[in-house]
Amino acid sequence: MKETFFKWLNTALMWNLFFVLLCFxxxxxxxxxxxxxxxxxxxxxxxxxxxxxxxxxxxxxxGALISGASSWIIKRLSPTE
Structure with a gap:
């Protein structure tokens, strides 16, 4: 479920980035x-x-801060092999 959430979050952030670049x-x-x-x-x-x-x-x-922080936390909490 978290993979789906992050996929949608990254997609929304990508569209938001394109909107900001268009405005610029x-x-x-x-x-x-x-x-x-x-x-x-x-x-x-x-x-x-x-x-x-x-x-x-x-x-x-x-969104960039939340996405980066959450991926860092997930990486730190996942068991390393």
Whole structure:
């Protein structure tokens, strides 16, 4: 059962990582557009920063810490041969 849980957790974290990278790409393109005075959604990105992107980053960081710590604990508790 724990293998299934970790499989789903890692899959969810992978999709969250892709979402965060997509948001970063959007931010980079919007900044370039802002410098060129072309509206590419920087104001929309800034309005979504707090309610959408910050929780996504927090979930990604917390999930990575939980996944790493739990795999370390499982490795320490498993009998070595």
């Amino acid at each position: 790409g959007w931010f980079a393109i919007a900044l370039i557009g802002q410098a060129a005075k072309v509206p590419l959604g920087l104001n929309l990105w800034l309005s979504l920063w707090t309610p959408v992107m910050q929780p996504a980053l927090g979930i990604l960081m917390a």
